[in-house]
Amino acid sequence: MIRILKYVTLDILKNRIVIIYAVVLALFSWSAFGLEDNTSKGLLTVLNLLLLTVPLVSVLFSTIYVYNNNEFIELLVSHPVRRSMIWKALFAGLSLSMTAAFILGAGLPLLLFADPATALIMIAAGVLLSVIFIAIAFLSSIVTRDKAKGIGIAIMLWLYFALLFDGLVLFLYFQFADYPIEKPVVLLSALSPVDLCRILILLRLDVSAMMGYTGAIFKNFFGNGWGLILSFSLLLLWIWVPFRVSLQKFKKKDL
Amino acid sequence: MRQPIKIFLRLLSACLLWVGAPLHTPAATLHVGNGGPFTKIRPALAASHPGDSIIIGRGIYKEGNLIIDKPLFILGEGMPVLDGEFRYEILSVKSDRVTIKGLTLRNSGHSVLNDPGAIKVYDASYVTITDNILLNNYFGIYLQYAAHCIVRNNTITASQKEEHLSGNGIHCWKSDSLQITGNRITGHRDGIYFEFVTHSVIWRNIARNNLRYGLHFMFSHNNAYITNYFKNNGAGVAVMFTKHVIMLNNTFEENWGDAAYGILFKELSDCCLSGNRFIKNTTGILFDGSNRIVVTRNVFRENGWGIRIQANCMDNSIRQNNFMGNTFDLATNGTLMLNQFTDNYWDKYEGYDLNRDRTGDVPYRPLSMYSMIVERNPPAMLLYRSFIIRLLDQSEKIIPTLTPEQLIDNRPRMIPYNL
Numbered sequence: 001m002i003r004i005l006k007y008v009t010l011d012i013l014k015n016r017i018v019i020i021y022a023v024v025l026a027l028f029s030w031s032a033f034g035l036e037d038n039t040s041k042g043l044l045t046v047l048n049l050l051l052l053t054v055p056l057v058s059v060l061f062s063t064i065y066v067y068n069n070n071e072f073i074e075l076l077v078s079h080p081v082r083r084s085m086i087w088k089a090l091f092a093g094l095s096l097s098m099t100a101a102f103i104l105g106a107g108l109p110l111l112l113f114a115d116p117a118t119a120l121i122m123i124a125a126g127v128l129l130s131v132i133f134i135a136i137a138f139l140s141s142i143v144t145r146d147k148a149k150g151i152g153i154a155i156m157l158w159l160y161f162a163l164l165f166d167g168l169v170l171f172l173y174f175q176f177a178d179y180p181i182e183k184p185v186v187l188l189s190a191l192s193p194v195d196l197c198r199i200l201i202l203l204r205l206d207v208s209a210m211m212g213y214t215g216a217i218f219k220n221f222f223g224n225g226w227g228l229i230l231s232f233s234l235l236l237l238w239i240w241v242p243f244r245v246s247l248q249k250f251k252k253k254d255l
Numbered sequence: 256m257r258q259p260i261k262i263f264l265r266l267l268s269a270c271l272l273w274v275g276a277p278l279h280t281p282a283a284t285l286h287v288g289n290g291g292p293f294t295k296i297r298p299a300l301a302a303s304h305p306g307d308s309i310i311i312g313r314g315i316y317k318e319g320n321l322i323i324d325k326p327l328f329i330l331g332e333g334m335p336v337l338d339g340e341f342r343y344e345i346l347s348v349k350s351d352r353v354t355i356k357g358l359t360l361r362n363s364g365h366s367v368l369n370d371p372g373a374i375k376v377y378d379a380s381y382v383t384i385t386d387n388i389l390l391n392n393y394f395g396i397y398l399q400y401a402a403h404c405i406v407r408n409n410t411i412t413a414s415q416k417e418e419h420l421s422g423n424g425i426h427c428w429k430s431d432s433l434q435i436t437g438n439r440i441t442g443h444r445d446g447i448y449f450e451f452v453t454h455s456v457i458w459r460n461i462a463r464n465n466l467r468y469g470l471h472f473m474f475s476h477n478n479a480y481i482t483n484y485f486k487n488n489g490a491g492v493a494v495m496f497t498k499h500v501i502m503l504n505n506t507f508e509e510n511w512g513d514a515a516y517g518i519l520f521k522e523l524s525d526c527c528l529s530g531n532r533f534i535k536n537t538t539g540i541l542f543d544g545s546n547r548i549v550v551t552r553n554v555f556r557e558n559g560w561g562i563r564i565q566a567n568c569m570d571n572s573i574r575q576n577n578f579m580g581n582t583f584d585l586a587t588n589g590t591l592m593l594n595q596f597t598d599n600y601w602d603k604y605e606g607y608d609l610n611r612d613r614t615g616d617v618p619y620r621p622l623s624m625y626s627m628i629v630e631r632n633p634p635a636m637l638l639y640r641s642f643i644i645r646l647l648d649q650s651e652k653i654i655p656t657l658t659p660e661q662l663i664d665n666r667p668r669m670i671p672y673n674l
Contacts, residue, residue, distance in 0.1 A: 038580060040580040052642060169638060170643060181634055182634050189637060198640060206559065206639065208537055209636065211513075211515075218636075
């Protein structure tokens, strides 16, 4: 497994896209913090990067990568290696390089400019989001053999989680505005990893506003130790479930 | 015929006084404790004459309720402790021109019926209460029908748990011309409480971690509070049903909660608020039914809502303030807006300044649509900072439909004021 992992990681680095991704992230974050005298505005720019760009790049790059490496995968399958090993190594290689790119690109300026607790939460969220969307990419690339379709599914899933989901939730808020919906809303937000990350960061960035009545409910839920553990385990579940499903499919797939 | 007799009698009495004056002893100093002639305060009080000084030495005195009914100068040496044993009001001042200085007063009685305080002033003028430490009392310093009194540099601490079972740090009722200066108040119900108090000044006090308000103002006209610091009080500061209050240079910090405000203005009119700092409050200022208030050169930083201004407010002028890093700069509950916003610095302003006069060329609408949505539907706060919300906000900025048309700053400032 380690050897395959090495191959995959080297291959991705040779590809240079990940390096460019890291550089672009760095450019955006450094300029965000450098141009504004006000750190909270810089944080907002990085937050937008984190919630939109990071998932998009992760999901697209990984889907295309998996499709392009079909032949390499077939070659490996013909060797005496366990199939699950191949898939896991591929996943680990992609996750490692994307995560490293994110930490080098956006993580460093965050650590330098933002206050440590906020920076750590944002880096954790970015890393988790990267890995979650790689897992989603693996799932969408195993579902269909057609590359265009696979990439389409990946983009649709990104659209859904990053944009549509919030619209749907907002719609539900208005429909059920007359009911006490604070608690269902908390549950609902767990259904999208992007939302979950956004709320975790929101509780740090807009802490004063979140101390209002409903905010306090969320703060009590997400802000205390158990809430943090719960939300991070939910995020881990978001990695584990799509990857597990894709692994099962890969094991049985007729290549 | 009667008039000359009256004059004669007056002259006689004046002469008698003149002759009598040297007979009366000059102001004496009575020592209590520390090997002095008195071991307790009560006999010293009884033996004293108006104008005397009583110096109380180090020690713990448990003497129940002490009534001061003549002008006296009461000084503690080495912060002697007067203990109310949770049963008595410790000092009752019932005379003008009393000075109380350098005492530690602790454990006053707790009673909702007659509101005992560590020091209670009844209907007296020119009372000075300075440099005392008050610990764990029901009410700290209680002034009623007082005038020209000075409360200065006292440290007032309690650890009260429930609002309805606790008293205020400095409680002033139906008084006039007070000076409340340099006190530190924590753990009471309200830090400083003013009701029917006029022509008074509150200066350089620190009120923090009180159960309800740091400063509570009601029906108290023509007062000023200047350079005070209010932090983390249960509901911030409330100024209500009052006219002509001047609020300068105060700091309001970390008043968190749904009903907590940096300041709550309720039914307030003709006031001036300038040079204050509102930092990390859930709501910086709430305007409710308030008119003709000038809010100028204040800083609103990292609040949930900078200003919440209800539609029942009129002719307030909000100008030359800095709004920086607030989640929402402004919120309102209706579509009517009769207040004026001008020359403020808004860090969310995205306009330009072609003629370089430091004033933006495009007007700024400080009310984001999402703050209106959250106002009507609070749980929607959870969606804040998501992409869809930003889209909605942007389109609302271009074509306002939900937000009041008049809520606009026509001269937004490009760079923050140096405040």
